Each structure stands twice: as structure tokens, then as C-alpha cells.
Amino acid sequence: MTTRPGDPTTPLPLPRFPADFVWGASTAAYQIEGAAEEDGKGPSIWDTFVGRPGAVRDGHTGAVACAHYHRYAEDVALMRRLGLDAYRFSISWPRVLPSGAGRVEQRGLDFYDRLVDALLAAGIEPTPTLFHWDLPQALEDEGGWLARDTAYRFGEYAAVVAERLGDRVRRWITLNEPFVHMSFGYGYGVHAPGRAMLLDAVPVAHHQLLGHGLAVAALRAAAGPDAQVLIANNCSPVRLRSDAASEADRLAADAYDTLHNRLFNDPLLTGRYPDLSAYGLTDPGWGGIVRDDDLSVIAAPLDGLGINYYNPSWITAPADPASGLPFDLTEPEQAYRRTAFDWPVVPDGLTELLLGLKARYGTALPPVWITENGCSEPAGLDDAARVGYLGAHIGAVAEALAQGVDVRGYFTWSLLDNFEWAEGYHQRFGLVEVDFATQARTPRASFAWYRDLIASQKP
Numbered sequence: 432m433t434t435r436p437g438d439p440t441t442p443l444p445l446p447r448f449p450a451d452f453v454w455g456a457s458t459a460a461y462q463i464e465g466a467a468e469e470d471g472k473g474p475s476i477w478d479t480f481v482g483r484p485g486a487v488r489d490g491h492t493g494a495v496a497c498a499h500y501h502r503y504a505e506d507v508a509l510m511r512r513l514g515l516d517a518y519r520f521s522i523s524w525p526r527v528l529p530s531g532a533g534r535v536e537q538r539g540l541d542f543y544d545r546l547v548d549a550l551l552a553a554g555i556e557p558t559p560t561l562f563h564w565d566l567p568q569a570l571e572d573e574g575g576w577l578a579r580d581t582a583y584r585f586g587e588y589a590a591v592v593a594e595r596l597g598d599r600v601r602r603w604i605t606l607n608e609p610f611v612h613m614s615f616g617y618g619y620g621v622h623a624p625g626r627a628m629l630l631d632a633v634p635v636a637h638h639q640l641l642g643h644g645l646a647v648a649a650l651r652a653a654a655g656p657d658a659q660v661l662i663a664n665n666c667s668p669v670r671l672r673s674d675a676a677s678e679a680d681r682l683a684a685d686a687y688d689t690l691h692n693r694l695f696n697d698p699l700l701t702g703r704y705p706d707l708s709a710y711g712l713t714d715p716g717w718g719g720i721v722r723d724d725d726l727s728v729i730a731a732p733l734d735g736l737g738i739n740y741y742n743p744s745w746i747t748a749p750a751d752p753a754s755g756l757p758f759d760l761t762e763p764e765q766a767y768r769r770t771a772f773d774w775p776v777v778p779d780g781l782t783e784l785l786l787g788l789k790a791r792y793g794t795a796l797p798p799v800w801i802t803e804n805g806c807s808e809p810a811g812l813d814d815a816a817r818v819g820y821l822g823a824h825i826g827a828v829a830e831a832l833a834q835g836v837d838v839r840g841y842f843t844w845s846l847l848d849n850f851e852w853a854e855g856y857h858q859r860f861g862l863v864e865v866d867f868a869t870q871a872r873t874p875r876a877s878f879a880w881y882r883d884l885i886a887s888q889k890p
């Protein structure tokens with residue numbers, strides 16, 4: 432029998448990771464909390480978007496999701512059984528500031544207060560992300576991330592949260608996947624807020640990054656000198672479709688790498704934007720969007736770079752020069768195993784990505800954290816394919832470590848089956864199966880595998 436890259440394997444034992452390597456799992460507020468209208472929470476752009484006909488498969492919404500808002504204690508108990516060192520969750524901005532700014536809803540903060548205390552009591556390090564795509568609708572009404580003011584509101588929100596939780600939370604993540612939020616939310620319109628502006632969406636990148644920089648300053652001011660601040664960038668190694676690629680294909684691949692990876696990593700790590708002339712942006716101030724001193728705010732030193740990795744991107748030159756984009760996203764020629772989402776399983780892409788970051792940024796690259804990695808697989812408890820996926824990707828991290836990349840932790844996506852954005856509940860990423868009719872949680876085979884892996888890595 433021939434095996435393809437990414438086929439399930441029996442991945443244990445893995446090499447020994449550093450003793451202080453952090454093993455975690457990730458989730459996000461809108462995907463698990465539910466309680467969309469409880470305790471004074473304001474509407475977010477996702478609460479609005481799910482009501483748009485056809486926006487989400489089968490009209491699913493996150494109104495109830497995993498009811499984690501009410502069942503968080505049960506979920507923390509699952510995390511404890513798993514032996515997690517850390518748990519990455521996100522804070523719902525409109526739960527804390529129902530209108531995005533101004534009046535603080537204490538009941539919203541109280542929820543995160545309880546969650547943080549429950550995690551600490553279970554010996555699990557809380558690792559909150561401040562923005563995982565659920566912008567307060569009131570700010571969207573003022574232009575969302577197309578408006579520079581949203582960056583300032585984000586900095587103020589970061590200060591409010593840090594003042595409440597900063598005495599107990601040591602590690603913070605500002606934004607989740609600003610590339611995906613820009614491109615899916617504003618470029619293609621397949622995520623909230625559902626604007627299809629293609630390249631006119633690029634200012635969203637700058638305003639998110641400016642918000643990140645302002646949040647770094649606010650977190651350091653309010654949470655003290657021990658606070659560690661990261662961002663979670665979705666990164667994808669860019670591959671050519673075939674060995675016979677043309678010069679036009681190579682230019683297209685460079686352009687895609689610039690948009691997906693460098694637009695978000697370069698300003699953070701080098702204080703400069705990459706050359707965006709492939710996107711028609713030749714003015715360094717992008718026509719008034721990038722102002723004096725913005726880049727020094729954005730490039731504030733980071734304690735770590737979070738990387739969310741799912742698969743490489745295969746690029747060719749655009750088949751239709753009138754497409755409006757300088758690249759075409761295409762499919763690999765090689766027959767990789769596919770997840771239920773039909774994403775190719777390419778573990779060595781993670782090693783390639785990590786080595787590429789080190790080669791590109793050298794000493795400017797802070798310690799790296801894998802803040803998301805995982806797969807959607809068919810429903811059911813015997814998820815051997817997920818075990819194979821995780822083993823192969825954790826092995827890919829071990830390979831990068833062996834080659835000198837300073838990787839400090841790995842968070843799998845996801846702890847629980849949850850609301851997978853435009854796919855609703857049709858994609859299941861959880862180590863724990865959730866029955867959305869009863870809210871029953873049942874650990875899968877991958878849960879036991881990850882638990883044993885974590886235990887085997889402890890001194």
C-alpha cells in the first residue's frame with residue numbers, strides 16, 4: 432500500500448521537547464460561548480452576519496454554540512484531564528464593551544474573571560486573545576477596521592481587560608489572524624462583516640496592526656512588566672504549482688507571500704511594510720492610511736510570534752488578467768490526504784514555514800508559538816486521522832526545533848467541536864465531540880492521544 436503525506440500514522444513516540452515547552456489547546460469566544468444576548472452583551476458583527484440569508488451553511492449561528500458561557504467549569508475539567516499547560520481562549524469585545532467603547536459591562540468581565548480563576552485553580556495558564564473576529568457591531572457601524580478610530584478603541588478595550596485580569600494573566604495575544612479577517616471579512620465577504628472589496632480591504636491590515644501596537648502598550652502599562660504579549664498570525668508557506676512554473680508564476684507567488692505573510696509579519700518584526708507595488712500601493716503612506724510614527728507603534732517589541740498553520744498555498748499567475756488580483760490560488764498537483772474540510776494535510780509545510788521565518792527575520796524573530804494547528808474530521812469518536820495529523824505536525828515542530836527555531840509552545844485547534852464560521856457546525860475540529868442537541872461532551876481518541884503525549888513529555 433502506498434502512503435501519501437499526511438496519511439494517518441502511529442505517531443508516538445515523538446522526540447522529547449524542552450522541559451518547559453507549553454502544551455495547549457485553543458478556542459474562540461463566538462465559536463463556543465453562546466449566550467449571545469446574556470448579561471448585557473452587545474451585538475457583534477458575527478451576530479449580525481449570521482442573520483444574512485445564505486451567509487452561513489444551513490443558517491447555523493453561534494447564539495448557543497457549545498454553551499461554554501454556562502459550561503466553562505465542565506470544560507476546564509476536561510482541560511485538566513488532558514493535562515494542558517495552557518488554554519488559549521478569546522475575549523468577546525462586545526461582552527465587555529457592548530458598544531465597543533465607553534460603558535464597561537462588569538458582568539461580561541466577571542465571566543472572564545471566573546474562567547481565569549478556574550483555569551488557575553486547575554494549574555492551566557490562561558492565554559486570552561483580545562480579538563478573534565467578533566467586532567462590536569456599533570464599531571462596524573462607524574466603519575469597522577476600515578476606520579482608523581477602531582484601532583484606538585481596541586487599545587482602550589485592551590486596557591480595560593488588562594486592568595481586570597492583568598493581576599492573574601501573564602501571557603496575552605492581541606489579534607487572531609488579521610490576514611484572514613481582512614481577506615475573508617472585507618476582501619471576499621465570506622465572513623463578517625461581509626464586505627467584498629477585494630484589494631480595497633488592505634487598509635484593514637494597517638488598522639488592525641495599529642490596534643495591535645496600541646494594545647501592546649496598553650497591556651504593558653496595565654498588566655505590568657511580567658506581561659508577555661504575542662499576536663497570532665495565520666501564515667502559509669507559498670509553493671509553486673509545478674516544477675515547470677514560469678517567471679509569471681514566480682512573481683505571482685511572491686505577490687501572494689507578500690499579502691498573506693509579509694504584510695503582517697514585516698511591520699511587526701522589521702518596522703517596515705513590504706513592497707506592495709503588485710497591489711498598486713506605491714506610496715509608502717498608502718495615500719494617507721499609514722501615518723508618521725504608526726510603524727514604530729506597530730513594531731513595539733513582542734515576546735513571541737504566534738503562528739496558526741493549516742496548509743501551504745499553491746500559486747500560479749492569474750489565468751484571467753482582469754481578475755483584479757496578481758495571483759491565482761490553486762490546488763497542489765500531489766495527492767495529499769485531505770481533511771473533512773478538503774484541506775491538504777502537509778506537515779512538512781510547518782517545518783518549512785518555521786525555517787523560512789528564521790531565515791527571513793533572523794535575530795528579529797522572537798520566540799515562536801504555534802497558536803493553532805488541527806483538522807476537521809468526520810463526526811465520531813475514533814478519529815485516527817486526527818491522531819495522525821497531530822502526530823505528524825508536532826513532529827514537524829520537533830524538526831524545526833532540531834534545526835534551531837526557538838519554538839516555545841503548541842496549541843491545538845481545537846479543544847471542542849464548535850461553530851466553524853461560514854461552515855456552521857458542519858466542520859468538527861475538536862479533541863472533544865460536542866452533541867449540539869444535548870451539549871454532551873465526549874472525548875475522542877485524539878484526546879487520549881494528546882493527553883498521553885503531554886504526560887510523556889513531562890520530566
Ligand code: IFM
Nearest residue numbers: 459462608739803844851
Ligand atoms: O476555526 C478557525 C479559527 O477561528 C481561526 N483559525 C482557523 C480555524 C479553522 O478554520
